[in-house]
Amino acid sequence: MSKAILFDASKCTGCRACQVACKSWNERTYTHTWCEGTYENPLELTSQCWMRILFNEPEEVKSWDELWWHFTKYQCMHCTEATCVKVCPSGATAKHKVSADDKEAYVIMTDPDKCIGCNYCVATCPFSACRYDAKEKGIYRCRLCFDRITQPPEAFQQGKMHKPLSDFEKLLEQNEAWLRNKPACVSTCTSGALSFGERDQMVAKAEERARALGGKARVYGKDELGGLHYIYVLEDEPETYGLPADPKVPAGVTLWEALIKPGAPWGGIGLIGLAAAAGLSYVIARRNQGLEGKEG
Ligand code: SF4
Ligand code: SF4
Ligand code: SF4
Numbered sequence: 001m002s003k004a005i006l007f008d009a010s011k012c013t014g015c016r017a018c019q020v021a022c023k024s025w026n027e028r029t030y031t032h033t034w035c036e037g038t039y040e041n042p043l044e045l046t047s048q049c050w051m052r053i054l055f056n057e058p059e060e061v062k063s064w065d066e067l068w069w070h071f072t073k074y075q076c077m078h079c080t081e082a083t084c085v086k087v088c089p090s091g092a093t094a095k096h097k098v099s100a101d102d103k104e105a106y107v108i109m110t111d112p113d114k115c116i117g118c119n120y121c122v123a124t125c126p127f128s129a130c131r132y133d134a135k136e137k138g139i140y141r142c143r144l145c146f147d148r149i150t151q152p153p154e155a156f157q158q159g160k161m162h163k164p165l166s167d168f169e170k171l172l173e174q175n176e177a178w179l180r181n182k183p184a185c186v187s188t189c190t191s192g193a194l195s196f197g198e199r200d201q202m203v204a205k206a207e208e209r210a211r212a213l214g215g216k217a218r219v220y221g222k223d224e225l226g227g228l229h230y231i232y233v234l235e236d237e238p239e240t241y242g243l244p245a246d247p248k249v250p251a252g253v254t255l256w257e258a259l260i261k262p263g264a265p266w267g268g269i270g271l272i273g274l275a276a277a278a279g280l281s282y283v284i285a286r287r288n289q290g291l292e293g294k295e296g
Contacts, residue, residue: 007194019052045130054071117134219232
């Protein structure tokens, strides 16, 4: 079994408590941010901000009646078909099991000691969900709170957590059992929009909720990229939540994995291999242009 976080967009109020909890638990620092006609802050994921709430709005509004906000929790999706793992030439980015009885590994993390800073994972991620920090020389993305969910409930009571947080311990003194073993964002959600548990159960809960909402409501993440470990309940098309309707592993990446990557099964380079390298370079160049455009 694998676990997943469920984000029910129909319940999210955009309060961003999850964003703050993520920064707090992962000991991220403040950064200079600015206002650009949106309530989103910061405007991009960074090494200091691994998840953020998107405030999606209609492009054009002629009257107040036409105004809506679609809030989206945006971070690494822990994809089953993880482009970042496929493309990593040094093996630094890999899938990890949460417990010994897990059938599959699914939490994506990057080992800073193995990372060579090539940025291939950043450039090819279908969700643009990981970031490289040249100063800290590391890749940063949501870790599904690996250090929390791998701890037994007793660890919280006995103060054996990796990183004791004084305010968190105060809450535990009140014997709030629901706080234990959950990712920080889920523990903090103010509206019940976030849940955490066995992936199958999260999918079933999402499907039931989508049925109850009716209309255009749907589940996102069940099958995309082999299944994401973030499941979404959306009330409209994915694009209106800033999510790609049909995320795909770029074609150049598949060829790169099979032909060029160190240890590739068809490791003889030749003309086909060179074509694969060119394909990956093209994907990366296109993505870099996109990222520069956004920053600009
Ligand atoms: S969202 Fe991007 S960084 Fe996260 S697992 Fe998928 S490909 Fe990797
Ligand atoms: S699971 Fe943990 S690391 Fe990921 S967004 Fe939530 S708080 Fe942040
Ligand atoms: S804490 Fe919950 S309600 Fe608030 S922004 Fe995050 S997901 Fe939405």
